[in-house]
Amino acid sequence: MKADHYDSFAESYSTENESGLFNAYYERPAMIDLAGDVDGHRVLDAGCGSGPLFAALRAKGAIVTGIDASPAMIKLARQRLGENADLHVADLSQPLPFPDAAFDDVVVSLVLHYLQDWRAPLTELRRVLKPGGRLLLSVNHPTVYKVFYPDADYFAVTQFVEEYTFNDGQSMELTYWHRPLHAMTDAFTEAGFRVWVISEPPFSPDTPRRLLEPQFADRTAFLCFIFFVLEAS
Numbered sequence: 001m002k003a004d005h006y007d008s009f010a011e012s013y014s015t016e017n018e019s020g021l022f023n024a025y026y027e028r029p030a031m032i033d034l035a036g037d038v039d040g041h042r043v044l045d046a047g048c049g050s051g052p053l054f055a056a057l058r059a060k061g062a063i064v065t066g067i068d069a070s071p072a073m074i075k076l077a078r079q080r081l082g083e084n085a086d087l088h089v090a091d092l093s094q095p096l097p098f099p100d101a102a103f104d105d106v107v108v109s110l111v112l113h114y115l116q117d118w119r120a121p122l123t124e125l126r127r128v129l130k131p132g133g134r135l136l137l138s139v140n141h142p143t144v145y146k147v148f149y150p151d152a153d154y155f156a157v158t159q160f161v162e163e164y165t166f167n168d169g170q171s172m173e174l175t176y177w178h179r180p181l182h183a184m185t186d187a188f189t190e191a192g193f194r195v196w197v198i199s200e201p202p203f204s205p206d207t208p209r210r211l212l213e214p215q216f217a218d219r220t221a222f223l224c225f226i227f228f229v230l231e232a233s
């Protein structure tokens with residue numbers, strides 16, 4: 001997948017992200033909860049999209065910088081966050097335009113599963129974090145791949161393509177990389193991180209019932225994404 005792939009459906013994605021189950025009532029609240037007190041923290045939101053998490057962390061007192069490989073997503077983020085927001089078009093697979101130890105925390109929501117190689121991005125994220133800083137990230141839960149593709153080899157790092165149609169009717173294809181859990185944690189360790197937390201959080205208690213499939217009615221959680229909090233050692 002080209003790094004700026006989101007350009008072709010930026011508006012549709014951003015609108016759905018605002019109020020949809022997976023972003024608004026599951027991923028984002030869980031990430032904000034994991035981040036905890038960020039007042040005064042210098043935070044990099046890597047793959048910030050149109051900036052909803054940037055906005056939430058800034059509202060909690062963080063000094064936030066956002067990067068995204070899609071110029072269209074950065075344009076939407078600027079509309080949301082204002083002309084003075086610190087936003088840059090940058091590809092996580094390339095060297096980042098920041099000095100060493102520039103950030104206390106890095107958040108990477110739902111981005112790394114688009115990348116085949118995690119070594120270079122994780123090494124760069126480690127570099128821009130101060131020692132002892134935190135990398136908080138979420139990706140597709142690896143077991144979900146096995147549920148949808150029961151004949152697939154869970155243990156192989158594998159590319160797969162999914163089609164999605166937004167509520168406004170626009171369709172698009174996304175190319176993901178499945179990797180097993182141990183490949184994720186090995187990559188973290190090799191890049192100089194220690195795993196602090198592995199989280200499979202509940203969805204938000206204020207999720208509108210209409211957004212939940214009937215089978216979730218009596219439950220508080222479903223398998224979808226997996227979250228990590230890592231320490232830069």
Ligand SMILES: C[S@@+](CC[C@H](N)C(=O)[O-])C[C@H]1O[C@@H](n2cnc3c(N)ncnc32)[C@H](O)[C@@H]1O
Pocket residue numbers: 003004005006007017023027046047048049050051052053067068069070073090091092093108109110111114115
């Ligand atoms: C699923 S969206 C998540 C957006 C945002 N983090 C959120 O949770 O609302 C994935 C984002 O990652 C960006 N992205 C994909 N590959 C990237 C890369 N190599 N470098 C930087 N951003 C990338 C896309 O442009 C898109 O905005």
